[in-house]
Amino acid sequence: MFYGIDLSSRLMLGTAQYPSPEILKQAIAASGAEVITVSLRREGAEGVAFREILGACGCRILPNTAGCNSAREAVTTAQMARELFGTNWIKLEVIGHADTLQPDPFALVEAAQILCSEGFEVFPYTTEDLIVGEKLIEAGCGALMPWGAPIGSAQGLRNPDALRSMRAHFPDIPLVVDAGIGAPSQAAQAMEMGFDAVLLNTAVAKALDPVGMARAFGLAVEAGFSGHRSGLMHKRDMAVASTPVFGMAELA
Amino acid sequence: MSFSVLGAGVAGLCAATALTERGLDVEVVVPEGATPSVSMLAGGMLAPFCEGEAAPDEIVERGQMAVDWWSSRASSFVKRGTLVVAPPRDRAELDRFARATRSHVRVMPGEMEPELEGRFATGLFFAGEAHMDPREALASLRNILAARGVRFHAGQPAGRIIDCRGHAASGRLSDLRAVRGEMLVVDAPDVHLSRTVRLLHPRFPCYVVPRGAGRYMIGATMVESARSCAITARATMELLSAAYTLHPGFAEAEILETGAGLRPSFPDNIPAIRRHGTRLHVNGMYRHGFLMAPVLAEDLAQSLVQELYYGS
Numbered sequence: 001m002f003y004g005i006d007l008s009s010r011l012m013l014g015t016a017q018y019p020s021p022e023i024l025k026q027a028i029a030a031s032g033a034e035v036i037t038v039s040l041r042r043e044g045a046e047g048v049a050f051r052e053i054l055g056a057c058g059c060r061i062l063p064n065t066a067g068c069n070s071a072r073e074a075v076t077t078a079q080m081a082r083e084l085f086g087t088n089w090i091k092l093e094v095i096g097h098a099d100t101l102q103p104d105p106f107a108l109v110e111a112a113q114i115l116c117s118e119g120f121e122v123f124p125y126t127t128e129d130l131i132v133g134e135k136l137i138e139a140g141c142g143a144l145m146p147w148g149a150p151i152g153s154a155q156g157l158r159n160p161d162a163l164r165s166m167r168a169h170f171p172d173i174p175l176v177v178d179a180g181i182g183a184p185s186q187a188a189q190a191m192e193m194g195f196d197a198v199l200l201n202t203a204v205a206k207a208l209d210p211v212g213m214a215r216a217f218g219l220a221v222e223a224g225f226s227g228h229r230s231g232l233m234h235k236r237d238m239a240v241a242s243t244p245v246f247g248m249a250e251l252a
Numbered sequence: 253m254s255f256s257v258l259g260a261g262v263a264g265l266c267a268a269t270a271l272t273e274r275g276l277d278v279e280v281v282v283p284e285g286a287t288p289s290v291s292m293l294a295g296g297m298l299a300p301f302c303e304g305e306a307a308p309d310e311i312v313e314r315g316q317m318a319v320d321w322w323s324s325r326a327s328s329f330v331k332r333g334t335l336v337v338a339p340p341r342d343r344a345e346l347d348r349f350a351r352a353t354r355s356h357v358r359v360m361p362g363e364m365e366p367e368l369e370g371r372f373a374t375g376l377f378f379a380g381e382a383h384m385d386p387r388e389a390l391a392s393l394r395n396i397l398a399a400r401g402v403r404f405h406a407g408q409p410a411g412r413i414i415d416c417r418g419h420a421a422s423g424r425l426s427d428l429r430a431v432r433g434e435m436l437v438v439d440a441p442d443v444h445l446s447r448t449v450r451l452l453h454p455r456f457p458c459y460v461v462p463r464g465a466g467r468y469m470i471g472a473t474m475v476e477s478a479r480s481c482a483i484t485a486r487a488t489m490e491l492l493s494a495a496y497t498l499h500p501g502f503a504e505a506e507i508l509e510t511g512a513g514l515r516p517s518f519p520d521n522i523p524a525i526r527r528h529g530t531r532l533h534v535n536g537m538y539r540h541g542f543l544m545a546p547v548l549a550e551d552l553a554q555s556l557v558q559e560l561y562y563g564s
Contacts, residue, residue: 019306019307019308019521020519020520020521020522021429021519021520021521022519022520022521023520025519042475042477042486043475043476043477044477044479046477046478046479046480047475047476047477047478047479048478049429049430049476049478050429050476050477053429053519152454206348208351208352
């Protein structure tokens, strides 16, 4: 449940960098994603044609504040997004460093406080830091989006132990692993660890066949989710025979 | 039967050229006060193989004929291939580019362009590609057309309409959208590059096209927006910092010109001929204007000739 909304697909897709809107549309359909994120900072109000194409995809739109470097800029972009898309959902992204694209946790919390008080339903793009997570929840966020790895890096879950702690620390908060996912197996891994969803963009948009890759991610996320819900077995140090040893037929 | 080509950008002039080459009667109509053609802002690269990085095979396959088409019509045409490089830490971008494209070889960039020696360890060379000055190329087509007696005027079209007005035709083409692009022209006497060089970068990819006499065109941004204002500070910084990464000599360049335009684009980003009754549209050139305008022009001319002589 994300702010009261139940999603049957746990994959969220970014919409930048695709070869064409047509291929983007096909990729969304192939992935089964129900939520797509859209940037606004650069496109501005005049990006209406592209937004109309996205609107026609039938997905729930999660506008984002990608490209914002300060709390103020992010708040303004979020307000514009609400006006343009008619949704309270906002993926809050405040970048602290242009090169690493690492989130600025201080500006993030500040912007989250303002936006939550204005009735936004905020999905903050954050690190796996637990205290930052707590401050964001205190600010009113009902979901958190910890990074897997730096944006566009395809490194997957760079710090799985910290992500596991985060999952354990916030058992009832929807957590979405956002950024850094490069392969379907990495998305499946996040879902197996009990995350509620995975958000990615580049791995699909820049694949040689974006539609094929979108399908692969859709399947992987479903597999990981289903695997987690069905109860994964724990690792053991020793072999355990899968065939029962007791009660075997005596053949001689 | 005569034909009225609307618009004198690359789509219109190529269409008029192909039609007159088949002996058809053509006029070119450009209304007074029409916005200058965005073709004037193009890079002038004829790079069908590099475009395959994001474009479908149709562009790569069909675009190849444009290289020959322009070679006999534009005096600024230079066939020295395209060199693609990436900073050492973005090697993965180069590998991806290599996988997404064909007809290239791995090269030492310094062996192709001596001034890149020591700056880039590896690159891709696309020998089959060319470049030219788009403004010269368009002027040459106008001269060719004028010499064939084609009239350019701003009055009422007299013949069957071939609408090549780019974004101005969006009222008739509901799925035509604008993709904003920004570029710069610099005078960089310290830089000596003899061919188009593309710098791959995960955030600010750019290309540099030599215009001759120390001048270079640096392009181009791609923004899903119909905003038509002048180049933004962000785009200027991105393009120049990319150019500077390519060659530090660009730091002292004189900025001669900046430009921003709207690429007319269909949802699949593939240029196309559309028939609306008797009106024919050649549009959606996206970033493939100089590459695909000759292709569509030849398609158009051939189908019109067939229609005229054998019926539709």
